[in-house]
Amino acid sequence: MSVRIRPAHASDIGALVAIENAVFSTDRISRRSFRQLIERETAETLVAEADGAIAGYCMVLFRKGSGVARLYSIAAGPHFAGSGIGRALLLAAEEAAFENDRLMLRLEVREDNARAISVYERNGYRRIGRETDYYADGMAALRYEKTLRGNVPVNTRVPFYEQTCEFTCGPCCLMMAMAYFDPSFVPDPVREIRLWREATTVFMMSGPGGCEPFGLAVAAREFGLSAEILVSFHGALFLQSVRSEEKRRVMELAQVDFRLRAEEFGLPVSYRSFTLDDVRGALGEGKLVIVLVSGFLMFGKKVPHWVLAIGDDGDHIMLHDPWVEDERGETKADAANIPVPYDIFMNMAQFGRDGLRAAIIIGKLDKT
Numbered sequence: 035m036s037v038r039i040r041p042a043h044a045s046d047i048g049a050l051v052a053i054e055n056a057v058f059s060t061d062r063i064s065r066r067s068f069r070q071l072i073e074r075e076t077a078e079t080l081v082a083e084a085d086g087a088i089a090g091y092c093m094v095l096f097r098k099g100s101g102v103a104r105l106y107s108i109a110a111g112p113h114f115a116g117s118g119i120g121r122a123l124l125l126a127a128e129e130a131a132f133e134n135d136r137l138m139l140r141l142e143v144r145e146d147n148a149r150a151i152s153v154y155e156r157n158g159y160r161r162i163g164r165e166t167d168y169y170a171d172g173m174a175a176l177r178y179e180k181t182l183r184g185n186v187p188v189n190t191r192v193p194f195y196e197q198t199c200e201f202t203c204g205p206c207c208l209m210m211a212m213a214y215f216d217p218s219f220v221p222d223p224v225r226e227i228r229l230w231r232e233a234t235t236v237f238m239m240s241g242p243g244g245c246e247p248f249g250l251a252v253a254a255r256e257f258g259l260s261a262e263i264l265v266s267f268h269g270a271l272f273l274q275s276v277r278s279e280e281k282r283r284v285m286e287l288a289q290v291d292f293r294l295r296a297e298e299f300g301l302p303v304s305y306r307s308f309t310l311d312d313v314r315g316a317l318g319e320g321k322l323v324i325v326l327v328s329g330f331l332m333f334g335k336k337v338p339h340w341v342l343a344i345g346d347d348g349d350h351i352m353l354h355d356p357w358v359e360d361e362r363g364e365t366k367a368d369a370a371n372i373p374v375p376y377d378i379f380m381n382m383a384q385f386g387r388d389g390l391r392a393a394i395i396i397g398k399l400d401k402t
Contacts, residue, residue: 037119039126042072042079042091049088050081057109060170063093071106078130082110082119089114092123094130094139101378102179103131105141124157132182135349135375139182142168142175154178160364186352186373192322192344194370195221197356204245205229205253206356207324207342211396212257214322214344229253233292235271235285243285244338246271247392248292250324254396255299260321262395263301264308271390307391310351310380317346321397326390327382329357338385344371351379 042050047068054062063071071077071093082090090110094103105127110119131139142165143150155161159178168175193213197206208229209221233249251261265271270286296303316323322344329339345352350373358369374382384391 036085037089037122038083039080039122040083042081044069044072046081046088046091047072050079050091053088053090053109053111056112063107077106078134080123080126080130082123082126084114084117084119089117090119090123092127094127094134096131096134096136101135101137101375101382103134103136103139105139108141120153121157124153128180128182129184132184135377136182137372137374137378138179140177140179142177144169145174145176151176158368160359160368181368181372183373186347186350186371188367188370190344190352190354190371192342192354192371193221194354194366195226195356196358196366196369198223198226199230201234201244202226202230203356204233204250204324204340207340207354208233208250208254208396210342210344210354210356211254211322211324212259215259215396215398216257232256235288245340246289246292247324247326247394248289248296250340251301251394252292252295252299254394255296255301255399258399260395260397260399261301263296263303264312264391264393264395265303265305266307266391267388268305271392307389308383308393310376312395313343313351313379313393314346316395316397317343317351319397321395324394324396325353325383326385326392328385347373349373350375353379 163177235243
């Protein structure tokens, strides 16, 4: 059987409606909706032709300003069940999302559709939630998502290390950089906690605090690496959510100490928002960049989070994200060498209402 995937045309609507009515008993897409979605700029509808007949379709929606695409609908005609049409359409939907500079593809599936759920899970989709009473007949929906990689391999020359604590993303990024520049260095949980102790802000909203750029830069310099700091705010960071005056005082003192030690080392500091050119330029020089991002797009939480920029392919910044969502079925392959489109990278590389930008450029120390 010869299969071809192509964009849908208005002339295909009759065949698409026939597939819709044959496959779904509720929540069907109408003829009018098919026409509107085929013509919409923020949607892409693809059809699979098998031996000249339309065997199925998929529809992907793109929300402007978002790094996430949504698989709105996918179906293979009943005569093509088990033929591989569904998987071919799923791969085409992922490619369409990737080509439209989306980082993730998300979808909903009926909780009672065991066959479709099996297909998604076999193809790397992770369950991220459940929505009760989602469909017209009252059936719940399961939500799934997949990080899109295109043809980007997982393996790189920069070692990947998964953080073992919720608050050690910064130290883990630093350890990955250390292992890259010094292959004899082996990251481990003991060093992870030691570096956190050396660079932590002490407190956050509750529990142990995360790390701040000056502390990470000082720790890098003490290891024997060069470190350049770019930060858009002059003063203590991450204080907006801290209610306790005593906690604020301690955090401020800790960060004053980091700044004094950075000054003693003579670390370069630029008080400005870093640009894409700053990151690309550093990567082009063989350096790595630890970047502060909002964790919302990475794992759905509006918290400060550090990732490591390890490469640039001309369209994407390649990231190692030390946070692996084990409970959602993620593996290191989902978090290593993630290709993030430039616009999405710059949008996510800021935190808080004031849009704080912070980065530490790490490289080999010039001893001449």
